[in-house]
Amino acid sequence: MHKGMPMKRVTLVWLASMTLALSGCASVTIKPVDFSWSFESVLTANSAGIVSGEPKTIAFDAGVLFRAETGNQDTAAGRTVRVIRDREGYYFVTSPGFKHVYVFCSSRGKLTLRKKVLIAAAGMEKPFFNRRERGIELGANGQVYLLNRKGIVSGGKK
């Protein structure tokens, strides 16, 4: 640093540099992004209740879901969980016997429930997800539903 340079001037240069650096970083944004999975993942929980699938799918503790669904301390071990992701990146999760489809968004190592969509009060038999143009298709109890992050778009009970 040169002697005699006024402090004010130095401060201005630093601020300008930081502004440029921060504005450069924030300016790289990719959109639109399609986060959707081509088809659902059907994952079976291990003895610890953790579901995980092939390298491209996620892994999480499914026990939380089962406990949330039933309200008791049910174990997820050996149970299957069906997961699919839509274009926006929301995860749709359910399991045979569930009444709901859980819509999560992901952030920094966690899934945050965005929507809990009631499908069948008596529980779903053989539910499945398919990716469709307009959202996520849910098949359950002989009905077809179109879902998005907000809930049922069409089909079945809204």
Added chain:
Amino acid sequence: MKKLAGLLAILTLLLQSAGAFAQSSDYEIIQAYKSRHQSLLEAIKTAPDPGRRDALESQIGGLEAEYARHRQLLGEGLYPETFGNSIGALRDQLQKTTERLALVEESRKDKATIETISLKAEADGKTIVAITLQNEEYRLSLEKLTREVAELSAQIQRLSEENAGLVEQIQGLRLQGRKDKESIARLQELTEKLNANIRNRDDLIVRMMGSLFDEYSKSDLTDAQRNDLFVQARDGDYVAKIIETIDGNLQAVERTIMVPRDVGLIKYEEEKVSAKWQAIRPFIGKLYPDEQLAIRDLSRVDGRLSDWRKRIDETTWKSLRQVFAEQHVEIGSFTNADEFHARLLAYIDEQTASPSRARFRAFKTKVWDSPIKDQWLPVIPTDELTVEQRGDIERRIALWEKKISMLFWRGVLIGVFAAIVAAVVLVLILKRKRPRPPAPQDANAQVR
């Protein structure tokens, strides 16, 4: 615009609803496809025979058709593979399997061929060992045969020479015409010796022929071995020896006078040699590489055997004629049964016409009853001198005998009559010469 969008949304919903029951989980479609693909792949890989190819091809086509509408989904589900690739993989596998099965089939055939070849090679190996052993045996037997044949040839040669000497001696004795007991005994001795020699020589030649052709007739002989035998036969001059033997027999037959026993023996010898010759004749023919030469030699032996048979016949009739001649029964010349029959009947008829008891007795006892009837006729076949011809002769002899008998009784009757006449004449003479006693003076005479 909003209305249109809403309409489209409803339409889409309806369409989706309509297809709802037909829909299923994409995941399960993919899983089902993967599962069926895997099963089919396994089936193709483990296809047991090429005959399954068409069925498997058809299954691939079926799978492709069934899942074609999920092509895109499957492309994602099978990533990095595509639906087309996965079907192509099945077809590739089918092709590989087909080739593998073809190779297996080829290999199986090759294996079978190899096994066949191996077995054949093994068999050939055994055959080679067997042939080697057989060759060794053959070599030894050929050597043995060669030695044996040489010995037999020497013996045959010796007997032939001895027989020639015997024939000379017999002829000499016959020419001397000596009838003394010693000469007859000597002649008989020489003849018996000659006949024994002929038998021995025939036995030897038959053995020699047998040795050679028993060897030849072995079915497993190679061409080379047969050629060896031919050389052996040629070197040993078998055919010449056979001809020489038959010629020797022929000479012995034609130069001697046979007794009936000799005829039987010689005919037996002739039949024995002929039978052996007929048995070996085909093999001898095959021994010759030159057919013309074979025909020539075979014909020579055939001719000699035929001559031998003829000479035996001729000598038989010649010997028979000799029987008549020795007893001075001149019936004329004959060389066969018919002539014999005709001559004899003519002679008997002639004698019957002018019967002579002495000639009849000489004919009957010294010629006909023995040796002709009891010794010669048994050795003359009935197809030569038939039963009818024999019967004719017997009947004519009976007639001759009857005539002689009648002549006898006529003589007796004449004698008896002559005796009676002589007796009557004698009685009459005696009666005339006896003096008459004086006649008594009786009363009646005085009265007259």
